[in-house]
Amino acid sequence: MANAREKEQFLQYLRGRGQRVTGERLALFEEIFSQHGHIDAEELLAAMKARGLKISRATVYRNLDLLVESGLARKQRLGSRGFLYEHVHFGQQHDHLVCTGCGRVVEFVSLGIAALQGEICRAHGFVPTRHTLQIAGLCNRCAEASAASDTAQSRGEVPAHV
Amino acid sequence: MANAREKEQFLQYLRGRGQRVTGERLALFEEIFSQHGHIDAEELLAAMKARGLKISRATVYRNLDLLVESGLARKQRLGSRGFLYEHVHFGQQHDHLVCTGCGRVVEFVSLGIAALQGEICRAHGFVPTRHTLQIAGLCNRCAEASAASDTAQSRGEVPAHV
DNA sequence: CAGATTGTTGAGACGAAATCTCAATAAGGA
DNA sequence: TCCTTATTGAGATTTCGTCTCAACAATCTG
Numbered sequence: 329m330a331n332a333r334e335k336e337q338f339l340q341y342l343r344g345r346g347q348r349v350t351g352e353r354l355a356l357f358e359e360i361f362s363q364h365g366h367i368d369a370e371e372l373l374a375a376m377k378a379r380g381l382k383i384s385r386a387t388v389y390r391n392l393d394l395l396v397e398s399g400l401a402r403k404q405r406l407g408s409r410g411f412l413y414e415h416v417h418f419g420q421q422h423d424h425l426v427c428t429g430c431g432r433v434v435e436f437v438s439l440g441i442a443a444l445q446g447e448i449c450r451a452h453g454f455v456p457t458r459h460t461l462q463i464a465g466l467c468n469r470c471a472e473a474s475a476a477s478d479t480a481q482s483r484g485e486v487p488a489h490v
Numbered sequence: 491m492a493n494a495r496e497k498e499q500f501l502q503y504l505r506g507r508g509q510r511v512t513g514e515r516l517a518l519f520e521e522i523f524s525q526h527g528h529i530d531a532e533e534l535l536a537a538m539k540a541r542g543l544k545i546s547r548a549t550v551y552r553n554l555d556l557l558v559e560s561g562l563a564r565k566q567r568l569g570s571r572g573f574l575y576e577h578v579h580f581g582q583q584h585d586h587l588v589c590t591g592c593g594r595v596v597e598f599v600s601l602g603i604a605a606l607q608g609e610i611c612r613a614h615g616f617v618p619t620r621h622t623l624q625i626a627g628l629c630n631r632c633a634e635a636s637a638a639s640d641t642a643q644s645r646g647e648v649p650a651h652v
Numbered sequence: 653c654a655g656a657t658t659g660t661t662g663a664g665a666c667g668a669a670a671t672c673t674c675a676a677t678a679a680g681g682a
Numbered sequence: 683t684c685c686t687t688a689t690t691g692a693g694a695t696t697t698c699g700t701c702t703c704a705a706c707a708a709t710c711t712g
Contacts, residue, residue: 348659349708352661405567425616436614444603449587453629457628459626464621465618467614468614471617510688512690531669547691549691571669572670
């Protein structure tokens with residue numbers, strides 16, 4: 329299994345805190361680690377039901393937070409509403425480009441930005457625990473599409489202010 | 491008046507779209523430009539009522555969004571819930587350090603990070619319209635405080651995974 | 653393995669934040 | 683001043699998430 333290591337980490341996290349290894353927790357773990365992209369709690373709930381597992385909304389939310397606490401998942405607001413979750417492979421940190429046209433999310437990693445963030449924190453005596461960087465805009469496909477029908481300006485669209 | 495230029499921009503934005511210059515809009519503009527930090531819609535509503543203006547919640551939300559569209563305000567999630575608004579002086583873009591201890595928000599500007607973001611967008615054929623960068627952690631004051639009473643580890647706190 | 657202990661679950665109530673509805677109002681033009 | 687129509691206010695509604703508590707089940711103990 330590809331997630332053996334993360335699964336072991338999860339089990340140790342639970343046992344180390346006297347928490348129980350339940351069927352619901354394992355099922356949720358499997359589900360989120362079988363997903364590639366970002367997923368929200370409601371979708372996750374639906375996905376579990378679609379698999380024939382009965383699990384309640386409260387349990388999904390509770391255990392999603394548990395996965396975040398254990399360091400195995402990240403919770404972020406990528407759209408305008410709600411949280412999205414994604415699994416984490418070995419603390420691999422990445423940031424996001426979010427297309428406001430089609431909703432596509434592209435991940436990227438920048439060591440340069442990470443280094444500059446470190447410098448900024450040092451300069452402010454700030455001890456960072458996590459960060460969020462999102463760049464919203466149009467992906468290549470949507471940018472071309474909107475360049476074609478270019479009456480956007482005259483329709484009073486929101487001007488870009490980067 | 492210090493905001494004359496921004497106010498003019500707002501009026502032009504409204505007129506250019508055939509939208510009306512109402513007392514509520516002007517009052518809201520004054521209020522948000524008289525605030526220094528970040529403020530949420532409910533606080534803004536309360537502040538307006540405290541000034542003796544009667545204005546409804548719906549109007550506050552609607553016009554806050556209008557200010558954002560006009561480029562005069564930014565809307566961001568800085569805490570775990572709700573949006574915070576801040577006024578914008580001339581597209582002056584900045585990012586945030588958010589202390590998870592005391593809630594303090596520190597602003598910073600990094601040209602280096604901005605440049606790297608530009609490169610990343612170019613590499614992905616992505617046309618950015620805006621971005622959000624937040625670094626959560628402990629500010630200098632809170633970091634010292636927690637270093638003092640350092641039994642946190644043994645109490646099973648969430649480990650930092652930057 | 654049975655029984656006790658106590659963490660976990662499910663269903664729905666609850667809460668906060670934000671949006672929507674629609675009749676009444678008022679801004680801007682004629 | 684009158685007309686057209688954008689805007690407002692009050693409250694209902696939606697969305698997203700958390701809380702409550704009795705029933706359940708994971709784990710420990712003898």
